[in-house]
Amino acid sequence: MTLLEVDDLHTHFISRDIDNRVRVAKALNGVSFSLEAGRILGIVGETGAGKSLTAQSVVGLLRPPAKIVGGSVRFEGRELTTMAPDALNRLRGHEIAMVVQNPRTSLDPLTRVGDQLVRLHQVHSDAAPAASRQRALEMMQAVGIPDPQSRARAWPHELSGGMAQRVLLAMALMNAPKLLIADEPTTGLDVTVQAQILDLLRDLVARFDMATTIITHDLGVVAHFCDDIAVMFAGSIVESGPVRDVFAHPAHPYTRNLIGATPERFRVGGARLLGGQPPDLYNLPDGCAFRARCGFATDLCRTPVPRTHVSADHVALCHFAGQLDAAPDAEAQA
């Protein structure tokens, strides 16, 4: 069953310039995806593509001037975009949990970590404090924190980055969420610690049957820890599908470019890559937002872009999706 369904989500930053004219940055432009229990979706894209904003829009954590202006987010059939703040608060930290990038700034520096876990459990349940404390210790054990009894009494500043990230994971698991959103959960951690955290995360997803989204800019994480991938560019998911299909046959020129830039594919002195700036969100071009950087672009790309099915669940937002191999090779031309 589909747990989370995001449909045509539009989020804009609406502000006024010094002449009091309204300025609109179109940060999310029709994001759609769905997520099922037990599956891991990886969202990738360059800085400013809208990865984190997608997560914040889904869980209703946007702050002005950001605002959802269209589309819907349904969690178990319930619409979240119009849900009352109280009801949303009851969901967040309970059925929907989030792990954010910087573990140390996400913990309350003045509360012992065990107490923070207990507090989160108490807010969402009628359990006796002793039961909450027991659960906190269990969850700390589950995320691989050695000696939970004494670590529960630690202050956040006493934890290493990897340990703090484990505490955040334990916190996210306290109320047995159905949906876990992890925004760059391993960025800034060393590779050996990253491996520990990701192994743990995958194990927990299977054990608790959670639907999970990992937001990352590391294609290695997606390639080896996710079932599905969604590639974002300028506030749209330009390509999505099962990880193996997308890596083997990227259908969108941007995805090809992104995968071509990875250490495994990129050869110094080999094929040239399409560089360039992200488009101006205040002034997005008509048609395909990638066309200024695209080697395949034609006049057709100024018209609205169709969602093209390359295979049953592999979709790309491109006029030429699935035909790139037949087209003249842009990499050779450049």
Add this chain to the structure above:
Amino acid sequence: MNDPVLTVTGLCKRFPLGRKRFVNAVNHVDLAIAPGETLGMVGESGSGKSTLGRVILRLLEPTEGRILFDGQDITHLPKGRVRPLRRNMQMVFQDPWSALNPRMRIRDLIGEPVRLHMDMARSERDDRTELLARRVNLSTEFLNRTPSNLSGGQLQRVCIARAIATDPKLIVLDEPTSSLDLSVRAGILELLAEIREETKAAMLFISHDLGTVRMISDRIAVLYLGEIVEQGRAEALFETPAHPYTQALLSAHLPSDPAIPVARHVLEGEVPSPIALPAGCKFHTRCPVAIERCRRDVPAALTVPSGQQARCLRIPEGGNILERKEPA
């Protein structure tokens, strides 16, 4: 082979903490880099990579050991005499936003090393500035702007232009691509490879990203708790890593391709504190194949059949190879 541009022997850097306690950031490092060669320096955070780079350039004072640069012993050269040498040894930092004065124009930023180190008339200097900008594929229309108008990739190009402005013999690059997006990163690496080809500058490329280091390096040194545990040709080190730490580090790296299988050795625990270094082999606290002797004896660098040098007591008996665990 040409004489190395840089030869470092027994280099140590300790930061005093008071009460006879020290942070042992760099411990007895030996390395050499030849002209036109790139040495990749990998290690996790706190392994002493950046400190090593800075000590080599005399941005920090070495505690022990010797630094030979271009045939000259610069270990204890007075500051005033290091300065003219800076023309030949340059550095590129991780974060281009904080490496450049936000109030200077790009033209003046690129022209600054030329002005300081090269005796050139103003018009000559302007010509050189434009040449440098074009060399790093930066449009000359940016020259009259300030850093806030440029993207991270463009700013890093400015930093590289500054570093190559005086035709240095050695460039230390400290995580030059870590703050950049993937496709921008690839462009910067390409540029660095071209520059190395043209100028034959020696490069020390410091990074925690194994994939990036593999792309650009001829040789690689692996740092753990301030000590080089393994050093050798890039292919040999990646294909047949000899030190257990190198094996674990490489196996933790995730290739950006689901078709490449990963067999993993996950290390337990975290890096010990550099204030109280473990006795014997520094890696023994986390090493899956450590034996009793590893707690006592300090391993010497041994050359393995594939050519690289590694510090592990278990190499002679072949006990250094970790068993490969298949992913779940």
